[in-house]
Amino acid sequence: MAPRVLISDKLSPAAVAIFKERGVEVDVKPGLDKDELAKIIGDYDGLAIRSNTKVTAKLLEQATKLKVVGRAGIGVDNVDIPAATARGVIVMNTPFGNSITTAEHAIALMFALARQLPAADLSTQAGKWEKNRFMGVELTGKTLGVIGCGNIGSIAATRGVGLKMRVIAYDPFLSLERAAEIGVEKVELDDLLARADFITLHTPLTAQTKNILSAENLAKTKKGVRIINCARGGLVDEAALRAALDSGQVAGAAFDVFVEEPAKANPLFGHPNFIATPHLGASTSEAQENVALQVAEQMSDYLIRGAISNAVNFPSITAEEAPKLRPFIALAEGLGSFAGQLTHAPIEKVAIAYDGAVADLKIKALTSAAIAGVLRPSLQDVNVVSAPAVAASRGIVIEEVTRAAQGDYESFITLTVTTKEQTRSIGGTVFHDGKPRILSIKGIKIDAEFTPSMIYVTNEDKPGFIGRFASLLGDAGVNIATFALGRDEQGGSAIALVAVDGPVPSAVLEEVGKLKGVRQASALHF
Numbered sequence: 001m002a003p004r005v006l007i008s009d010k011l012s013p014a015a016v017a018i019f020k021e022r023g024v025e026v027d028v029k030p031g032l033d034k035d036e037l038a039k040i041i042g043d044y045d046g047l048a049i050r051s052n053t054k055v056t057a058k059l060l061e062q063a064t065k066l067k068v069v070g071r072a073g074i075g076v077d078n079v080d081i082p083a084a085t086a087r088g089v090i091v092m093n094t095p096f097g098n099s100i101t102t103a104e105h106a107i108a109l110m111f112a113l114a115r116q117l118p119a120a121d122l123s124t125q126a127g128k129w130e131k132n133r134f135m136g137v138e139l140t141g142k143t144l145g146v147i148g149c150g151n152i153g154s155i156a157a158t159r160g161v162g163l164k165m166r167v168i169a170y171d172p173f174l175s176l177e178r179a180a181e182i183g184v185e186k187v188e189l190d191d192l193l194a195r196a197d198f199i200t201l202h203t204p205l206t207a208q209t210k211n212i213l214s215a216e217n218l219a220k221t222k223k224g225v226r227i228i229n230c231a232r233g234g235l236v237d238e239a240a241l242r243a244a245l246d247s248g249q250v251a252g253a254a255f256d257v258f259v260e261e262p263a264k265a266n267p268l269f270g271h272p273n274f275i276a277t278p279h280l281g282a283s284t285s286e287a288q289e290n291v292a293l294q295v296a297e298q299m300s301d302y303l304i305r306g307a308i309s310n311a312v313n314f315p316s317i318t319a320e321e322a323p324k325l326r327p328f329i330a331l332a333e334g335l336g337s338f339a340g341q342l343t344h345a346p347i348e349k350v351a352i353a354y355d356g357a358v359a360d361l362k363i364k365a366l367t368s369a370a371i372a373g374v375l376r377p378s379l380q381d382v383n384v385v386s387a388p389a390v391a392a393s394r395g396i397v398i399e400e401v402t403r404a405a406q407g408d409y410e411s412f413i414t415l416t417v418t419t420k421e422q423t424r425s426i427g428g429t430v431f432h433d434g435k436p437r438i439l440s441i442k443g444i445k446i447d448a449e450f451t452p453s454m455i456y457v458t459n460e461d462k463p464g465f466i467g468r469f470a471s472l473l474g475d476a477g478v479n480i481a482t483f484a485l486g487r488d489e490q491g492g493s494a495i496a497l498v499a500v501d502g503p504v505p506s507a508v509l510e511e512v513g514k515l516k517g518v519r520q521a522s523a524l525h526f
């Protein structure tokens with residue numbers, strides 16, 4: 001069945017065309033309220049949004065089929081990422097499609113502030129011709145302070161350089177090489193505040209950046225500074241800015257984003273030196289076409305081919321990598337599931353060793369699959385996306401190692417689960433037929449495929465056991481499909497991994513457990 005996607009915000013029609021071209025069914029329903037959306041979200045595999053749709057934990061509870069949320073834009077603050085991750089929903093954004101447009105909006109607002117364009121327009125069209133009222137400032141030679149010099153900040157910075165401004169940037173993650181490349185001077189925040197004639201903000205809203213322009217920091221600015229915020233509401237303390245505009249410490253401010261959106265009332269509204277736009281940073285036809293095309297392509301790639309790009313809660317997997325990775329994901333998940341089904345005590349650690357060629361694949365994805373396998377026997381809802389977060393919330397330590405090929409196989413994965421009582425290791429590979437194989441259990445060599453119903457037995461290596469075991473299954477009407485055996489040494493510990501046709505009745509398993517020499521008998525399902 002074709003996957004179904006709902007577009008719940010206003011997106012360029014280019015997205016619909018891409019979804020259809022790729023074989024994804026698509027419904028376009030912008031403007032639904034949260035209850036209407038909650039009613040229908042259960043029908044969809046994908047949800048494509050801009051900033052209006054709020055993807056809350058409550059909405060996600062109803063999204064029983066949902067696999068991916070695609071944000072046609074950058075900020076994903078309207079999506080509850082931990083809740084999406086916990087439900088195994090991939091969240092993707094389009095990190096570059098609207099960067100130029102947003103940087104241009106910041107520059108437009110800088111000009112608007114420098115020459116009071118909105119007020120001059122209003123006054124002129126009112127027939128006032130107030131030539132003496134609107135004295136502006138020149139940008140050439142002024143200092144532009146950029147707070148957050150990532151994709152958008154660095155474009156804004158280079159535009160500032162092009163306008164012959166001196167550009168200084170505060171961004172703890174900006175390297176000196178990159179600063180030199182874009183022609184900015186990297187400075188500390190206090191230095192920026194003291195020197196900038198214009199400040200433009202381009203950071204995400206985080207615990208560190210919230211109120212980065214607080215009352216205290218606004219007091220450190222150069223008197224007469226002008227401030228532009230096209231990033232996120234909450235980076236500037238709105239009440240403190242209002243006071244600084246009133247006192248003249250700040251000569252003007254232009255905001256595209258607000259603490260509360262849609263902003264219908266705001267402490268800054270009505271100030272003569274304040275300019276507002278309604279979150280228009282990304283609103284150009286070029287940017288909207290870019291982000292719509294990109295989000296539709298990314299979501300289709302994931303839903304149809306399993307390729308993941310620009311996910312904020314999962315490593316990227318290209319369309320080329322996906323088919324190579326798929327059998328190893330099945331192997332990792334199978335090994336995890338094997339160990340998980342046999343583990344009945346709280347897990348302290350899961351260690352995964354990747355030997356040989358597999359170490360060059362996306363091992364983060366493989367590790368997630370292995371953890372999902374380990375946890376699923378006790379937690380039905382866990383999946384490859386949510387598994388690492390679930391493991392972390394349970395205090396399970398995850399260890400990954402990559403090594404050169406150790407033995408006979410080009411690739412080998414060994415998964416070790418540690419509880420208070422014991423450590424259990426299981427290893428395997430993918431053969432050239434693309435099928436995952438179990439090749440070692442507790443260090444004992446064996447060769448078995450994962451099949452839907454299996455019996456795993458550990459026993460003393462003594463003559464007669466296999467006959468007794470096989471007869472018991474035969475007498476109980478349990479048909480053996482394949483039988484794999486291994487032992488550590490003659491007369492030592494032996495293991496049997498038996499694929500059977502259909503589920504094993506628990507009474508039969510109990511009887512197997514009572515056979516002479518049997519230490520443990522478990523039914524496994526894959």
Ligand SMILES: NC(=O)C1=CN([C@@H]2O[C@H](COP(=O)(O)OP(=O)(O)OC[C@H]3O[C@@H](n4cnc5c(N)ncnc54)[C@H](O)[C@@H]3O)[C@@H](O)[C@H]2O)C=CC1
Pocket residue numbers: 073074075076095098099102147148149150151152153170171172173174202203204205206208209230231232256257279280281282283
């Ligand atoms: N108004 C609008 O319509 C739009 C707004 N945006 C917003 O613009 C913001 C920036 O977007 P991008 O440049 O694409 O993001 P980005 O991730 O490329 O850049 C953000 C920069 O902020 C820096 N940063 C992080 N914490 C910082 C801190 N404590 N102090 C100083 N710098 C810090 C990072 O190192 C990074 O370089 C985002 O919040 C995004 O949501 C993006 C597009 C449109």
Ligand SMILES: O=C(O)CCC(=O)C(=O)O
Pocket residue numbers: 050051072073074075076098279280281282283
């Ligand atoms: O989609 C929009 O209009 C908002 C864009 C935005 O804020 C973002 O991409 O972070």
